[in-house]
Amino acid sequence: MGNVLAFCEFSDGQLRTSALANLAFARQAAKLHGGDVIALLVGAGAAAAGANAAKFAPKVVTVEDSALAHYLAETYAPIVAKLAKDNGATVVSATATAVGKDLMPRVAALLDAGMASDIAKIEAVDTFVRPILAGNAYSTVQVTTPIVVVTPRQSEFDAAAELGSAGAVSAAPAGAVDAKGATFERLDAQKSDRPELADAKVVVSGGRGMKSGENFKVLEELADLLGAAMGASRAATDAGMVPADWQVGQTGKIVAPNLYFAVAISGAIQHLAGMKGSKTIVAINKNKEEPIFQVADYGVVMEWEKAIPELIAEIKKLKASR
Amino acid sequence: MKILVPIKRVPDPTQKAKVKDGHIDLTGASWIVNTFDEYAIETALRLCENGADNTRIQGSEIIVLSIGPEDAAKEIRTCLAMGADRAIHVVAKDLEIDSLTVVKVLQAVVAAEKPDAVVMGKQAVDGDANQVGQMLAGKLEWPQATFAASLELAADKRAMLVGREVDGGVEYKRVALPAVITVDLRIVAAKAVKNGVTPDSHSYPGEGARLPSLKGIMAAKKKPMTTAKLADYGAASPPVITEKSVTLPPPRAAGQFVADIPTLVKKLADEAKVL
Numbered sequence: 001m002g003n004v005l006a007f008c009e010f011s012d013g014q015l016r017t018s019a020l021a022n023l024a025f026a027r028q029a030a031k032l033h034g035g036d037v038i039a040l041l042v043g044a045g046a047a048a049a050g051a052n053a054a055k056f057a058p059k060v061v062t063v064e065d066s067a068l069a070h071y072l073a074e075t076y077a078p079i080v081a082k083l084a085k086d087n088g089a090t091v092v093s094a095t096a097t098a099v100g101k102d103l104m105p106r107v108a109a110l111l112d113a114g115m116a117s118d119i120a121k122i123e124a125v126d127t128f129v130r131p132i133l134a135g136n137a138y139s140t141v142q143v144t145t146p147i148v149v150v151t152p153r154q155s156e157f158d159a160a161a162e163l164g165s166a167g168a169v170s171a172a173p174a175g176a177v178d179a180k181g182a183t184f185e186r187l188d189a190q191k192s193d194r195p196e197l198a199d200a201k202v203v204v205s206g207g208r209g210m211k212s213g214e215n216f217k218v219l220e221e222l223a224d225l226l227g228a229a230m231g232a233s234r235a236a237t238d239a240g241m242v243p244a245d246w247q248v249g250q251t252g253k254i255v256a257p258n259l260y261f262a263v264a265i266s267g268a269i270q271h272l273a274g275m276k277g278s279k280t281i282v283a284i285n286k287n288k289e290e291p292i293f294q295v296a297d298y299g300v301v302m303e304w305e306k307a308i309p310e311l312i313a314e315i316k317k318l319k320a321s322r
Numbered sequence: 323m324k325i326l327v328p329i330k331r332v333p334d335p336t337q338k339a340k341v342k343d344g345h346i347d348l349t350g351a352s353w354i355v356n357t358f359d360e361y362a363i364e365t366a367l368r369l370c371e372n373g374a375d376n377t378r379i380q381g382s383e384i385i386v387l388s389i390g391p392e393d394a395a396k397e398i399r400t401c402l403a404m405g406a407d408r409a410i411h412v413v414a415k416d417l418e419i420d421s422l423t424v425v426k427v428l429q430a431v432v433a434a435e436k437p438d439a440v441v442m443g444k445q446a447v448d449g450d451a452n453q454v455g456q457m458l459a460g461k462l463e464w465p466q467a468t469f470a471a472s473l474e475l476a477a478d479k480r481a482m483l484v485g486r487e488v489d490g491g492v493e494y495k496r497v498a499l500p501a502v503i504t505v506d507l508r509i510v511a512a513k514a515v516k517n518g519v520t521p522d523s524h525s526y527p528g529e530g531a532r533l534p535s536l537k538g539i540m541a542a543k544k545k546p547m548t549t550a551k552l553a554d555y556g557a558a559s560p561p562v563i564t565e566k567s568v569t570l571p572p573p574r575a576a577g578q579f580v581a582d583i584p585t586l587v588k589k590l591a592d593e594a595k596v597l
Binding site for chain 2: 077102112140185243295
């Protein structure tokens with residue numbers, strides 16, 4: 001019997017969508033462990049987001065301190081580890097986001113806990129299924145330490161729904177904060193009004209064949225028409241055509257939207273690893289032999305220069321007819 | 323600078339995954355240095371050399387460490403041929419190792435070698451776990467900079483400014499040395515690493531890690547490689563993570579080619595019901 005401490009990211013007083021996947025996992029784990037879900041919010045604005053978190057978890061712990069203005073693994077990890085012990089947690093989890101992936105192994109080290117990264121499923125108290133080899137295989141692993149650290153993969157867990165009644169919120173002290181010589185300098189943010197890539201219902205991705213960043217404009221027009229997020233293959237981000245955080249793939253974002261457009265993308269293993277969980281995949285490429293067509297539900301052999309403007313026009317026509 | 327670079331050999335990811343007796347079948351597999359680790363070697367070299375005239379900075383040293391079976395010596399030699407100075411090969415079977423085992427070994431090696439930084443790949447592309455760097459930093463109580471896309475060594479050589487790829491942009495984090503750095507893909511871009519010696523005007527090719535030169539391959543044969551066992555580092559306890567079984571995902575149902583865009587839109591709306 002043990003509780004599940006679920007580290008949750010938030011912004012503007014609300015849990016992030018990614019955190020709801022963690023809470024969905026945490027509920028499953030808590031059931032198996034016979035304990036409660038405790039949502040943990042750390043950092044500037046934690047107290048203000050507590051009420052929102054309490055809609056999703058029976059117990060919420062917030063930690064706010066002027067020394068925690070910016071996320072740093074060095075300062076957050078000891079807090080998470082200490083609260084795991086204080087709250088009798090046998091599972092400590094965070095969604096496998098950039099923060100979750102950076103933070104949780106450090107937490108595991110402080111707890112001498114085994115860790116299951118990027119899991120797709122919890123099978124038993126200590127047993128998890130996780131993709132390996134760029135998603136080309138699934139490994140079932142057993143972790144035998146008394147506390148287990150887990151990062152669930154967002155695309156594999158449906159967002160937790162609100163509970164019937166609000167949970168109890170309490171504040172915990174940060175204790176002595178020591179950044180171990182690390183300082184946050186700045187964030188060069190990519191501003192966008194589009195949905196976040198990791199939780200978009202529709203994703204429009206372009207690859208090397210787009211040839212230049214300028215050419216992505218037509219894909220962005222398609223994306224905006226569909227309320228979609230923009231993605232790209234590694235070839236396109238490496239070539240500097242589009243921002244690095246658009247990258248979909250084994251080493252970029254893992255996405256599983258209802259509809260995924262792969263435009264002028266060849267379909268390297270590394271890219272497929274990031275999008276083959278999509279419900280419907282459309283591939284548009286001028287070369288019929290490209291491997292992307294092997295995973296596509298619908299393939300169109302055509303140059304993007306011709307296909308995309310036509311696609312935009314047809315979708316507009318469809319929308320007008322409804 | 324003295325840099326420790328832990329590397330792992332991985333099955334070539336272009337090979338098709340096969341399962342035998344509930345685990346990945348690696349008979350006859352070809353092996354490579356994990357790509358991110360290769361990038362870590364490249365990063366360490368860029369920190370320790372003047373890229374413009376190809377000379378090493380005096381007093382700099384790059385130590386490669388790998389834990390793996392005897393024939394992993396081949397991949398370690400590849401790193402020496404790229405330009406690392408010496409190597410430690412901890413001979414162990416893959417099944418004896420998990421992240422915490424690796425961390426234990428690295429902790430002991432760090433204590434003995436006292437490097438200024440541990441530079442490593444952000445993840446191995448076989449297990450895709452992405453744990454060891456952060457765990458090591460936690461155990462050592464060092465600062466960490468994961469997913470590094472750029473590095474700039476401070477003038478006093480006692481800190482690094484690291485550009486990290488995070489959700490929604492690039493975060494700049496300063497870490498005092500010694501620190502653990504895990505590198506991402508773009509660390510091999512033409513001007514991603516600045517060491518204060520290589521002139522800012524210098525551009526590296528920016529297409530991945532350097533290939534070993536013929537001269538490098540010859541030199542690597544004479545570079546020291548010591549071997550050790552897990553027990554030498556107090557890391558012989560059984561792993562806490564064990565693989566029960568491996569399955570291959572079901573293949574996607576066969577798709578269809580559609581002749582033109584109006585047909586595509588019609589099918590997306592009526593058949594797939596996603597528009």
